[in-house]
Amino acid sequence: MIVSSALVVDDEPFIKDCVSFLLSFKYSNCKVLTASDGREALSLYKEDIDLIISDVSMPLLNGFEMAEEVLKIKSEQKIIIMSSDYRNNKEAQSLGLKFIAKPFDSEALIEIINEI
Numbered sequence: 001m002i003v004s005s006a007l008v009v010d011d012e013p014f015i016k017d018c019v020s021f022l023l024s025f026k027y028s029n030c031k032v033l034t035a036s037d038g039r040e041a042l043s044l045y046k047e048d049i050d051l052i053i054s055d056v057s058m059p060l061l062n063g064f065e066m067a068e069e070v071l072k073i074k075s076e077q078k079i080i081i082m083s084s085d086y087r088n089n090k091e092a093q094s095l096g097l098k099f100i101a102k103p104f105d106s107e108a109l110i111e112i113i114n115e116i
Helices: 011-028 038-044 063-073 088-094 106-115
Strands: 003-010 031-035 051-055 080-085 098-101
Touching: 003 011, 003 038, 011 088, 011 106, 031 038, 038 051, 038 063, 051 106, 063 080, 063 088, 063 106, 080 088, 080 106, 088 098, 098 106
Parallel strands: 003 031, 003 051, 051 080, 080 098
Antiparallel strands: none
């Protein structure tokens, strides 16, 4: 998948910054927006965003709630859910989302992006 725009959502600044850096490095022309919670992500969301990578556990609006709202706007939106709780994989799949377990390395994330 070619990623020209992405939205990274995580309330942990280190993870948000690392994922943003990886996307900017791997996809040199990628415009990366960041948000610290699901509500902020929805306020930044535009239909031309290629990919959303989001944590699950966040204040105000969790990753699944945010994803459900985005999918109402653009049903084919590509979304990867990140979580340290592997049980979230089942809910991610039920919503048609990709899942990656934290912690993960850059190669694992790029592999999932390429599967989309």
